Amino acid sequence: MSMSQIFHARSIKASCQLFLCDWCGELIDIGDPYESYRWRDDRDIRAVRCHPECLAAMCRTAQQEGGWLDWQTGENERGKSWNEERT
Numbered sequence: 001m002s003m004s005q006i007f008h009a010r011s012i013k014a015s016c017q018l019f020l021c022d023w024c025g026e027l028i029d030i031g032d033p034y035e036s037y038r039w040r041d042d043r044d045i046r047a048v049r050c051h052p053e054c055l056a057a058m059c060r061t062a063q064q065e066g067g068w069l070d071w072q073t074g075e076n077e078r079g080k081s082w083n084e085e086r087t
């Protein structure tokens with residue numbers, strides 16, 4: 001994932017339905033804030049929703065990994081980048 005391919009990024013102050021965070025797989029509850037964005041890969045446009053702290057962790061991971069990330073939904077730790085998870 002390149003950060004330059006991200007678009008329609010927005011912050012939602014209070015969710016009006018239940019989601020699972022794409023970064024950590026934990027629940028985003030009704031009334032909780034979350035971040036959402038779309039990004040384009042080779043074939044598709046994908047929508048991502050995650051906790052605000054998970055978006056921050058994702059950005060830190062992208063910096064640590066040189067700007068590119070290939071991660072699976074729910075495999076990461078809430079609010080933690082890959083480096084932080086290992087320590």
Ligand SMILES: [Zn+2]
Pocket residue numbers: 021022023024025026050051054078079
């Ligand atoms: Zn999360």
